[in-house]
Amino acid sequence: MVIFVNWKDLLENRNRLFWLAHTVGWFGFAFVHYLGSLQLDLRDIFVIIIFLNAYAGWLLTAPLRYIYRKAWNLPPIKIALVVILTSYFTGVLWQIVKNINYWEIYKHGYQPEFWYMYTQSTLGSFYIILSWSGLYFGSKYYQMLEIEKQNVLKANAVAHQAQLKMLRYQLNPHFLFNTLNAISTLILIEENKIANTMVTKLSEFLRYSLDKDPMKKVTLESEIQALQLYLSIEKVRFEDRLDLNFKVSDNCQHALVPSMILQPLAENAIKHAIAVQEQGGSITIVVNRFADDLLIEVADNGPGADIIEGNLHRESGVGLVNTRERLQALYNGKFSLVVAHNQPSGVKVNLRLPFQVS
Known part of the structure; x- marks a missing residue:
């Protein structure tokens, strides 16, 4: 059975385009980390951890889309504040999940002595989530510019036709x-x-x-x-x-x-x-x-x-x-x-x- 993808409809449907880009992005994240693991002396089970971490990132960043939609019309300073706080909070949660995956699967159920150790290396996760947020806003602004461009072109075409008809x-x-x-x-x-x-x-x-x-x-x-x-x-x-x-x-x-x-x-x-x-x-x-x-x-x-x-x-x-x-x-x-x-x-x-x- 051959499945034909209508790319034009896919690209014009902003909801489908988001989920496609979101999924491809996190799959790419997992693939890059997999290639990096090949250079290290790691057990094969580490591949499961990589894809579990990517899946957790996929789940945790999906709700950010709806949060950023609510904040879209806020002043720029407030938008920046929302993005930084939301990205940091999401990064902390994601890092906790990653640490649990690593300790439970790779370290056979290891538990740290202090609870705050679950949040260690949060800064790296925060930067990744912040990058995701930046890509989201960048792509959304790009889509808005393209829509405005298309509207201007359509308006010019209509005005052009009206001018020609008037002259004729x-x-x-x-x-x-x-x-x-x-x-x-x-x-x-x-x-x-x-x-x-x-x-x-x-x-x-x-x-x-x-x-x-x-x-x-x-x-x-x-x-x-x-x-x-x-x-x-x-x-x-x-x-x-x-x-x-x-x-x-x-x-x-x-x-x-x-x-x-x-x-x-x-x-x-x-x-x-x-x-x-x-x-x-x-x-x-x-x-x-x-x-x-x-x-x-x-x-x-x-x-x-x-x-x-x-x-x-x-x-x-x-x-x-x-x-x-x-x-x-x-x-x-x-x-x-x-x-x-x-x-x-x-x-x-x-x-x-x-x-x-x-």
């Missing part, structure tokens, strides 16, 4: 307002077929934005499809004033990117490049791979803007700020987001991400 769900209300306004206008002029198409595309886009987990990445192909869905809605608004160009390398289709990472960049271009020009303009999305990096460029041919320290001076929303914070949270600095002037006019945003595939 910051859809610009202007987009939703403009889209609904465009649908309302189409209904008023009885363009019901176009209005229905726009409602369908809007619902598909919102479903995509809500269904995708912000903690997970999606394929670039899926992200481009969502971006095309978003831009097709805007295309209804701007008609021929919006020209779209996609240049995506075939070897990048299955690369992983954060979901909804391109939509804020495209929305930024529409707001500041397309909507402000009577003749409209164009948006170009270019994706390539260079070595172990995925390179994405979103460019427009609008009137341009002032760029100060890599940020658009014109921006009053959360588009680029949102994108940069999400990338920092997901890639921990292993990315770049560069804003530059497009030629001959406009603005371009370049992303460099680690090339990853599922």
Whole structure:
């Protein structure tokens, strides 16, 4: 019969872990003293005394755990006092037992002339019990630190997820307002077929934005499809004033990117490049791979803007700020987001991400 030990459950169960460490420790004590006895000219019966002494130590120190639990929340000075007194008292009892074992078994029932001789060599036993107490408090403090560490890590993970979700769900209300306004206008002029198409595309886009987990990445192909869905809605608004160009390398289709990472960049271009020009303009999305990096460029041919320290001076929303914070949270600095002037006019945003595939 094979017995499988679930070490993870054992280590997480503090009660089981104590008894395991307690037993192994005293067994180790007995084994060390046994090895020491081999160097001396002692009879074989001395082995019985060694293990009886270890067993007595195991029994006498077990209650200390419950005493120290009661004293755990006391001031440090009182804890030290409790440990010293308890260890000394336990050491005296243990030494008495050891002396009795030695005299009764090895000395054939020898009895000392004075009763206080039962407590001789107590100091050595006191040091051993004090060491046991120190190990108990040390391991307990270590466990507390590990629990605190795990709690901090869990709290950071929860905060990290909340931050990513908050950033991902910051859809610009202007987009939703403009889209609904465009649908309302189409209904008023009885363009019901176009209005229905726009409602369908809007619902598909919102479903995509809500269904995708912000903690997970999606394929670039899926992200481009969502971006095309978003831009097709805007295309209804701007008609021929919006020209779209996609240049995506075939070897990048299955690369992983954060979901909804391109939509804020495209929305930024529409707001500041397309909507402000009577003749409209164009948006170009270019994706390539260079070595172990995925390179994405979103460019427009609008009137341009002032760029100060890599940020658009014109921006009053959360588009680029949102994108940069999400990338920092997901890639921990292993990315770049560069804003530059497009030629001959406009603005371009370049992303460099680690090339990853599922």
